[in-house]
Amino acid sequence: MQKPIGIFDSGIGGTSIWREINTLLPNENTIYLADSINAPYGEQAPEKIIEFCIKNTELLIQKGCKLIVVACNTATTNAIDILREKYDIPFIGIEPAIKPAAINSKTNSVGILATKGTLSSSLFAKTSEEFAWNVQITEQVGTGLVTLIETGKLYSDEMTNLLHNYLNPMLDKNIDYLVLGCSHYPYLIPQIKEILGPEVTIIDSGLAVAKQTKTIAEKYNLLNKSKSIQNNQFYTNSDVSIIEHILKDLKEFIQISHLNF
Incomplete structure (x- = not known):
């Protein structure tokens, strides 16, 4: 299935998870959301964290994502159960090892x-x-x-x-x-x-999350079997220069854009 894997975090930190997923699943298309204007989630009230996670999830679903990786410890521990109840799509979370x-x-x-x-x-x-x-x-x-x-x-x-x-x-x-x-x-x-x-x-939990993403994709028959060129989209609602710098070694293979969300 060529639909993308969706990934979100309270900013650029989850790009460390994206790197592990991209290494393990090099054929997969991805969409990454960096909710930097609300970072860090760890200092937000639980109800706000849930609100942000719902917003991010709905945007990724609108963009056609087939599964979603919650690449944020705080978001996982506070909201992933609610997301799983609310949406009919597989979620992979991250928690301290x-x-x-x-x-x-x-x-x-x-x-x-x-x-x-x-x-x-x-x-x-x-x-x-x-x-x-x-x-x-x-x-x-x-x-x-x-x-x-x-x-x-x-x-x-x-x-x-x-x-x-x-x-x-x-x-x-x-x-x-x-x-x-x-x-x-x-x-x-x-x-x-x-x-x-x-x-x-x-x-850290990056490799474990990537392995779980592969396991879930296989379980639901969601792996991309196509050999077409990979499409990796990164969106941030803050300054694009920060995420551009952190991913500068990959600039030829990814697209980074500003998006209000």
Whole structure:
């Protein structure tokens, strides 16, 4: 089926998920929505998050998407159950990979860097209780990180200072795994590695989401069997230069446009 896979996030962070999906499913057409004017979702009230997710979903359905990836931890934990009840289309969500970190930790100490909306959600609490009850979890709200990424300040002094403030206390607690609970955060991995060193394993959910997208597409017979040239559309309701910069290595293969939504 040549219809596109729809992907949305509260901004450009979900492009890290898109990269994994594009690598695993190179024949698929995609439409990506960057709802940057409302980023970060993690600082929004739950009812607003649900409102944004419904808006994004309906736009992707209007554009003919065959399944939708909610490439945002906060949106998944707060809204995906509602979306699945409301719309007759498959949804794939993303949530922090607490389970593999807890199972594999040798120090029994795991850190999680996420948004307030994710860490305060009932889904995160349920997952932590089920899989990490015997492990010390150090939770840290990454206040300010998404905003800096969205405004093109990925390698700023302010970013460096925030990361040290958030991660150094985790090192003091002898973590050996850090779980990234926001789709924006994979773009911070090089800087995080410099702070944490080689003894700490960093886990994000991108590859797992891509694998689940493939599984669901196969289950519902939605895979694109065509060999036609791939069409990848990216829409942002904010400054296009930010998403252009983050995807500059792919500019020959994608189209980026501003869209009011």
